[in-house]
Amino acid sequence: MKAAVVPSAGAPWEVREMPTPEPGPTQVLIRIRASGLCYTDVHIASGALGVSFPHVIGHEPVGEIVAVGSAVTTRRKGDRVGVPWHQSSCGRCEWCLRGKPTFCAKAVSTGIQTQGSHAEYMAAEAAATMLVPDGLAWEQAAPIFCAGYTVWSGLRLAEPRPHERVAVVGIGGLGHLAVQYAKAAGFDVVAMTHSKDKAPLLRQLGADEVVSDGRGLADAGGADVILATSNSYAPVTDAIQGLRPDGRLVLMGVAHEPLAVPTSIMWVRGRILGSSQNSPEHLYEALDYAARGKVRVIAETYPLSDIARAYERVKAGAVRFRAVIVP
Numbered sequence: 001m002k003a004a005v006v007p008s009a010g011a012p013w014e015v016r017e018m019p020t021p022e023p024g025p026t027q028v029l030i031r032i033r034a035s036g037l038c039y040t041d042v043h044i045a046s047g048a049l050g051v052s053f054p055h056v057i058g059h060e061p062v063g064e065i066v067a068v069g070s071a072v073t074t075r076r077k078g079d080r081v082g083v084p085w086h087q088s089s090c091g092r093c094e095w096c097l098r099g100k101p102t103f104c105a106k107a108v109s110t111g112i113q114t115q116g117s118h119a120e121y122m123a124a125e126a127a128a129t130m131l132v133p134d135g136l137a138w139e140q141a142a143p144i145f146c147a148g149y150t151v152w153s154g155l156r157l158a159e160p161r162p163h164e165r166v167a168v169v170g171i172g173g174l175g176h177l178a179v180q181y182a183k184a185a186g187f188d189v190v191a192m193t194h195s196k197d198k199a200p201l202l203r204q205l206g207a208d209e210v211v212s213d214g215r216g217l218a219d220a221g222g223a224d225v226i227l228a229t230s231n232s233y234a235p236v237t238d239a240i241q242g243l244r245p246d247g248r249l250v251l252m253g254v255a256h257e258p259l260a261v262p263t264s265i266m267w268v269r270g271r272i273l274g275s276s277q278n279s280p281e282h283l284y285e286a287l288d289y290a291a292r293g294k295v296r297v298i299a300e301t302y303p304l305s306d307i308a309r310a311y312e313r314v315k316a317g318a319v320r321f322r323a324v325i326v327p
Helices: 039-045 138-145 147-158 175-184 196-205 214-219 234-242 280-291 304-315
Strands: 002-005 014-017 027-037 061-068 080-082 086-088 121-125 165-169 188-192 209-211 223-228 243-251 271-274 299-303 322-326
Touching: 002 304, 014 304, 027 138, 027 299, 027 304, 039 304, 061 121, 061 138, 080 138, 086 121, 138 147, 138 280, 138 299, 138 322, 147 175, 147 223, 147 243, 147 271, 147 280, 165 175, 165 234, 175 188, 175 196, 175 223, 175 280, 188 196, 188 214, 188 234, 196 209, 209 214, 214 234, 223 234, 234 243, 299 304, 304 322
Parallel strands: 165 188, 165 223, 188 209, 223 243, 243 271, 299 322
Antiparallel strands: 002 014, 027 061, 027 121, 027 322, 061 080
C-alpha cells in the first residue's frame, strides 16, 4: 500500500510503498476513503508528542472494513466506520476502572502509538470504531472524528443551559464547526475574530453576532460559555473579559504559550475547563448532526500523492478550514 511517512521530526513528508497491515484478533482492517489532516499533525510531525520516527501519522480516518480479526463480533466487512483519537487502554488502572479510559497512562492513540490514517489502509481496534451514518460523504465524515468530536464534546462538557449564550474564539478548522454545533443545539452564538472578511460566512454558518475582541464580546452582552478553539492563547485571555457570571471557558485549542488568566474571572466566578474528546456518546451526536445537514465541514481535499503540500498549507494556516486527504 501507499502511505505518507514522516522520516524524522520536522522532515518533509514522503509517500512510500509499505506492507498492508494485518488486523490482530480484536482489530479490523480499514480501506481509508478519507483522512483529515489536523493541525495536531503539525505538533506530532515536529516530535512534540513523542512519536518514534519514521512514522505514519493521521487520526481522522474513515473508510470501509475489508477484513476482521478472529475475535471481532460487532463489525463486519463492508461497514462504513471511522476511528477517533482513543483506541484502547490497559483496563486495570484507576481511571479505566472508573470508566474514564481516556485518562489511562497506557492509552493507545490513533496515529501516535499506532500507524496513522494517511495511508491506503489502516488497522484499528474494532471496539474503538464508530459506524459512519449512511449518506454522510467520506470527506464530511473524516474531520468529525477529531475536529467535530472535539468541539461538540467541549460544548457538552460545559453543560450550557437554555437561554445561555455561546461564544467561539478562533474561527478556523475547529471554530467554524463550533459555531455550527452551538447553533444546531439551539443557542445564541457569538463568533469572535479579527478577520473581518470571515463575518459574512460566519453569519451564514449560524453566528448571531460577530465581534473582533473581548471588549466587543462584553459590549454584545457577553457569553456564558466560551469555546476557545484558537491555537493562540492571547485572544482567549482577551475574551475572558466577556465571560458572564458563572461562565465557563472551555480550552480545546493547543497553543505553545502559557494562558494568562485575568483577575476578572474571580469576580464573575468563572471556571476554566480543559477538554478534548470526552465520550463516545458525543461522537455519535456529532456525526448525527453532520448526517442531518446541521453541520457542514468546509474542507480542501488533496490526493495522498500531494500530502506534503497539504501539510505545509495546514502548518502555515493557509487552509480554510480543514484539509482532507483522499487516498
